[in-house]
Amino acid sequence: xxxxxxxxxRPEFECMSRSEMEALQSERLRKTVELVYNNCKPYRAKMxxxxxxxxxxxxxxxxxxxxxxxxxxxxxxxxxxxxxxPKSDIVEVHASSGTTGKLTVVGYTQNDxxxxxxxxxxxxxxxGVTKDSLVHVxxxxxxxxxxxxxxYGAQKIGASTVPASAGNTIRQLTLLRDFGATHLCxxxxxxxxxxxxxxxxxxxxxxxxxVGGAFGAEPWTYQMRDELERxxxxxxxxxxxxxxxxxxxxxxxxxxxxxxxVQEDHFIPEIIDPETLEPLPFxxxxxxxxxxxxxTGQPLIRxxxxxxxxxxxxRCACGRTSVKMSKVKGRSxxxxxxxxxxxxxxxxxxxxMNVSGVSPHYMIYVDRVNNLxxxxxDIELDGNLASDxxxxxxxxxxxxxxxxxxxxxxxxxxxxxxKGTIKxxxxxxxxxxDRRD
Amino acid sequence: xxxxxxxxxxxxxxxxLYKLTxxxxxxxxxxxxxxxxxxxxxxxxxxxxxDNEKAYEILKKEGFTVGITELIGVEVEDRPNALxxxxxxxxxxxxxxxxxxxxxxxxHNSAKILMRVSDTERAVAILQAKGIKLxxxxxx
Numbered sequence: 266x267x268x269x270x271x272x273x274x275r276p277e278f279e280c281m282s283r284s285e286m287e288a289l290q291s292e293r294l295r296k297t298v299e300l301v302y303n304n305c306k307p308y309r310a311k312m313x314x315x316x317x318x319x320x321x322x323x324x325x326x327x328x329x330x331x332x333x334x335x336x337x338x339x340x341x342x343x344x345x346x347x348x349x350x351p352k353s354d355i356v357e358v359h360a361s362s363g364t365t366g367k368l369t370v371v372g373y374t375q376n377d378x379x380x381x382x383x384x385x386x387x388x389x390x391x392x393g394v395t396k397d398s399l400v401h402v403x404x405x406x407x408x409x410x411x412x413x414x415x416x417y418g419a420q421k422i423g424a425s426t427v428p429a430s431a432g433n434t435i436r437q438l439t440l441l442r443d444f445g446a447t448h449l450c451x452x453x454x455x456x457x458x459x460x461x462x463x464x465x466x467x468x469x470x471x472x473x474x475x476v477g478g479a480f481g482a483e484p485w486t487y488q489m490r491d492e493l494e495r496x497x498x499x500x501x502x503x504x505x506x507x508x509x510x511x512x513x514x515x516x517x518x519x520x521x522x523x524x525x526x527v528q529e530d531h532f533i534p535e536i537i538d539p540e541t542l543e544p545l546p547f548x549x550x551x552x553x554x555x556x557x558x559x560x561t562g563q564p565l566i567r568x569x570x571x572x573x574x575x576x577x578x579x580r581c582a583c584g585r586t587s588v589k590m591s592k593v594k595g596r597s598x599x600x601x602x603x604x605x606x607x608x609x610x611x612x613x614x615x616x617x618m619n620v621s622g623v624s625p626h627y628m629i630y631v632d633r634v635n636n637l638x639x640x641x642x643d644i645e646l647d648g649n650l651a652s653d654x655x656x657x658x659x660x661x662x663x664x665x666x667x668x669x670x671x672x673x674x675x676x677x678x679x680x681x682x683x684k685g686t687i688k689x690x691x692x693x694x695x696x697x698x699d700r701r702d
Numbered sequence: 703x704x705x706x707x708x709x710x711x712x713x714x715x716x717x718x719l720y721k722l723t724x725x726x727x728x729x730x731x732x733x734x735x736x737x738x739x740x741x742x743x744x745x746x747x748x749x750x751x752x753d754n755e756k757a758y759e760i761l762k763k764e765g766f767t768v769g770i771t772e773l774i775g776v777e778v779e780d781r782p783n784a785l786x787x788x789x790x791x792x793x794x795x796x797x798x799x800x801x802x803x804x805x806x807x808x809x810h811n812s813a814k815i816l817m818r819v820s821d822t823e824r825a826v827a828i829l830q831a832k833g834i835k836l837x838x839x840x841x842x
Contacts, residue, residue: 465765646711648762650769653709653746653818654800655739681744683713685765 268476269500271520271583274390274422275383278530279585286586290533291324293558298322298331301564304349307342308566325533328556329544334568339509340367350374350562360408361508368408371508374562378417381511384528385418388517391526391583392477392502394448396423399474401441403451403459404482405431405692410512411482415450415504418514424448431455431691434462442473449478450513453485453493453501454694457625460496461648470498479504481513483693484593484611488618490522492625503592509568510555516590521582524589531559534588535567536576539597550575552597553590571597573609601631601697603638608673610696616672617644622651622661626687629677633701640677642669648684703826704772705816705837706754707735710747711767714740722747725764731757735816737803750816773816774825775837780806780813788815791832797825 273279281289299319301308311332312318321330339347347370348355356375360368373381394400400419404411412430419426427444429437431451437459441449449456456478463470475497481504493501505525506513515532516525527534535544536551545551553570575591595609602608610629617627627644644665651657658681665679688695712718719738726733736749748771751757761768778784785804792799802817814837819825829836 465763467763646767648765648767650709650711650746650767653707653748653769653771655741655746658711658744658746659741681711681713683711683718684767686713 268498269393269520270395271391271393272395273584274387276584279387279526279587281530281586283586286529287325289530290558293530294325294328294533294556295319295322297556297558297560297564298566300561301349301566305347305564307338307347308349328533328535328567331556331566333542333554334565336369336509336569336571339369343367344370345372347563347565348372349564355562357413359410359413359508359512361410369509371410372562374560377511377560377562380531380559381414381514382417382421384511384514384531385414386421386514387418387528388479388504388514389415389418389422389424389448389450391517391519392448392479392500394419394422394424394477398422398424398447399427399444400424400448400450401427401429401437401444401446403429403431403437403449403455404513409482409692410506410508411450411452411692414506414512414514415479419448419450434459434691435466438463438466438468441475442468445474447474447476449475449480449497449499450504451478451480452482452690452693453480453489454483454625455689455691456480456493456501457489457496458689458691460493461624463496470496473498475499477502479513479517481505484595484599484609486611486615486618487592488615489625492618505590505593507570507572509565510557510570511560515555519581519583519585524577524581524591526581526583526585526587526589527576529587532557534576534590536574537569539569539573547576547578547588550591550594553593573597599697601629601640601699603631603640603675606673606675608640608675612672613642613669613677614696616668617642617665619668620661620664622646623665623681624648624684626689627696628687629697631697631699631701638701640675641680642677643680643682643687645682645684645687703836703838704822705750705775707748707750707771707773707816708754708758708761709769709771710749710761712745712747714742714744719747722761722766725766726751726757726760729756729760731760735803735805739801771818772822773818774822774829775814775816776829777812777814777835777837780811784813785815788829788834791828791834792817792819792825795824795828797821797828 355372357373406412503518506515516527535554539552624645732752734750798820804815
């Protein structure tokens with residue numbers, strides 16, 4: 266029996282019929298296209314280049330006529346060149362760092378903050394957050410949208426919100442226990458870390474009041490969910506978002522635990538082939554693309570997320586009618602090309618989690634030796650040494666090796682490590698160290 | 703009847719054994735036995751402490767990867783061929799000895815043998831039938 270009592274926060278939108286939804290999306294899309302064309306120089310230039318006028322976009326079926334937006338466009342316009350509203354209307358600015366050093370900046374009007382709070386509230390309702398709940402937010406607060414996103418959602422519902430932010434594990438555990446937190450929001454890797462530290466801190470999970478949580482900001486596997494649910498005695502749900510589109514809550518998993526509902530009355534999702542850029546039908550894997558249709562500060566048209574997943578329009582047993590997205594397989598930015606094979610850290614994680622005796626803590630090292638890509642995976646054993654035979658440990662090692670090989674088709678050297686030796690992250694987990702130039 | 707032994711997984715690099723022995727030493731835990739099985743990359747430290755339960759708790763709390771194994775312990779006279787006789791008993795019954803170590807205490811006239819075998823139950827029965835003295839938890 267799940268401890269969570271989930272509910273639908275905004276049934277009039279979340280359970281709309283397809284024709285109602287498309288009519289609403291079409292109307293909002295038209296408004297958004299007009300707004301960006303008239304107020305955002307880069308969008309006017311893009312549309313002029315395609316010889317498109319706002320009047321060419323009449324409904325969602327015209328969406329594919331519009332040009333894409335990529336992260337590079339936002340960086341080119343650094344810092345505020347993508348605003349579609351006057352700077353005086355912007356009430357909050359977030360930014361995410363990139364590998365190239367330049368930040369991707371996102372400005373929010375009060376309307377955008379309200380939209381964000383709304384979608385975050387809908388998401389937390391899927392995890393059963395009510396005004397009687399106590400939501401402990403251990404995402405980082407700051408330029409990163411994780412902390413404030415969960416915060417706005419919990420407050421909109423009227424729950425007690427504890428802005429713990431990231432770091433200081435012992436204090437996190439003490440607050441969680443003593444305040445009687447019912448819900449936890451943070452990255453899944455940090456939640457697992459908290460779970461494994463409970464015993465070490467001399468605490469007992471039986472003294473906690475947790476029932477559920479929304480975990481995101483990094484791709485995670487179903488096996489990791491099992492581990493998290495076992496450690497914290499909760500239902501662990503996946504919350505998805507990205508700062509460019511809004512932050513956490515763009516989509517959220519319901520208690521069916523099979524895909525995330527996209528808040529389609531605010532964001533239109535598409536899946537495209539990342540090579541040909543052609544839209545793909547439901548069920549096909551490709552790159553996820555979003556168009557925001559209610560934001561005013563920095564609306565984005567057909568923004569390429571680099572996240573790979575599938576979309577599904579199958580009816581969900583929870584009653585919501587919105588399109589669902591599968592778990593993100595990986596951000597195409599995270600993809601490693603090893604000896605010509607595309608490898609996602611999430612696939613390696615899924616492989617590792619099939620082996621008993623090892624923990625979910627691992628680090629992937631990639632090197633190039635004599636022009637050959639070499640992958641080494643350091644993985645911690647779990648705290649219970651089930652056997653003191655060398656041969657049994659060698660067998661665990663070989664099992665990880667063969668699982669990884671069969672999942673990704675590339676062999677890796679496995680190193681078993683002592684518990685607690687792989688660096689824990691308090692925000693987004695660092696899983697890969699690529700030492701090739 | 704059986705003797706509890708703790709085993710700790712350890713990466714094969716400098717400083718690890720100190721970390722283990724110091725963690726226990728500073729809590730006043732005394733080792734009775736200690737042996738290491740190693741490979742190129744890792745090893746397993748196997749030991750018996752005077753207070754195994756406390757040692758186990760300390761290591762758990764300090765985050766070591768630790769397990770408990772039950773070994774057969776026998777006490778034999780400290781004389782040539784005593785070990786061979788015990789080993790022979792196992793081998794003639796097709797019981798595989800996975801590992802074994804022994805030690806002699808200076809003020810006793812006996813040697814103690816600790817071993818992990820493929821079939822503990824049968825091994826115990828055989829040793830008992832031959833009247834060989836088995837060690838219990840309190841091996842000293």
